[in-house]
Amino acid sequence: MSKDKTLGETLQERGVSRRSFLKFCATTASMMALPPAMIPVIAATLEKLRRPSVIWLSFQECTGCTESLTRSHSATIEDLIFNTISLDYHHTLQAASGSAAEQAREEAMQENYGNYILVVDGSIPGENNGYSTIAGISNKDMLLEVAAGAAAIVAVGSCAAFGGLPHADPNPTGAVSVSDLIKDKPIVNVPGCPPIPAVITGVLVQFLTFGLPELDQLGRPAAFYGNSIHDRCYRRPFYDKGLFANSFDDEGAKKGWCLFKLGCKGPTTYNACATTKWNDGTSFPIEAGHPCLGCSEPDFWDAGGFYKALSIPTEDIGKTAVYAGTAGLIAGAALGASLRARKQSAVKNHERVTIDDLDEES
């Protein structure tokens, strides 16, 4: 597809029917968690879209984010690459290698200076530039150089957004996030380890369709990170009733009760797993019987243990159904007004407990 032609013109030339385009717009709206009423707006905007250049840089990462992206089934990577964006540089996906690859990056930067989108996965070593280099260029130098000509930056994965695993204690490389180094460009954080495939593509399409999305205080798009896992979890009614699994093979676990006592970080984790789900919308960790690890939150590796329950009040949790999260009290929408005073009291008294403590308490 030529960069000069609009998406609408290109689809028409290829004989793609209007129905097909409307189907793409409907599934894109669903993927972006937008109300169906927005489908005509998406259609009108995408039709006029000219493909922007995208440069994708990978630093201290495990390629999990790219692996995730390539498994996007709704607005597939093929749709994105061939119809919506011009992916001009990506180590893993591009055919070119060595100096030819770097030349492609430089040409894309020159041709689209000030207008291209920079996508970054992986954190950047801050202590010693030698920890991670590409074609002899340190990650930090490459990021600063490419970011200078970018219209906006999308930090994909918890490593690029918050430092991620490389940043975990004791952080041997002095890893930092993109926003630690870049202060003069709009940055959209798309955390997760990895992020949900449809969320990666959804954020890109949302950005291209509507510009910079509404962000939360951590720079995450509200459309995908606006609700906690807990609030959208199908096991939430069990939490409200005080019904918990106490081990992975007890009756509660078999009945699908809440995994809070097994260390679920759903109450303090904001992501779209409970609604968008994984593997073509098949399931998500809690549905598979495992607590949420909280991978889309900063420093989740150092949050005290994946199987340790969040701080809870010393009262009987089964009766009160309240808790104090690591970031303070999280107000549950379904909790009644009569519990508010008790919740405030719980915050004052909260303490961190282990799963063994909880077992004794139950």
Place this chain on the structure above:
Amino acid sequence: MTANGMPAPGFAASAPCAPATGNLVPLMHEIRHALTRWLEQGEKRVIDLRSIPLAPGEEDRLLEQLGEGEVTARLSIQGPSDIIETRYPGVWLVTHYDENESIMGRFIEVCEVPGILTSQADDIRAGLERLKDQLSNAETTA
């Protein structure tokens, strides 16, 4: 029995002991309100099922409750799409699949006919051009 000969469904919010969000009954009421609004004001309503938390098995129970009515259509557009009128006229289940038949999106539409089922003006225009070309070629070769 209902007017179209199908057995009247008894609405079960959940099977015994099955995990449940409690969202099925409110969802059916939302459909009821949407049908009323369409009759009174002609307002179309689209509900994206992906945006609603549902426990494993709840979506199947919803589809069971909605059932199948008089119209079923399959579109071949970048992968199939199934358009099914439920046992409640005006309530349509629209499911989009990709080429591998993985579900890309599922919607409940409350309207006369889902928009994607009707012929689109751009496609009619392109078809007309093809028809003209075909007739023109036929006259040339005749």
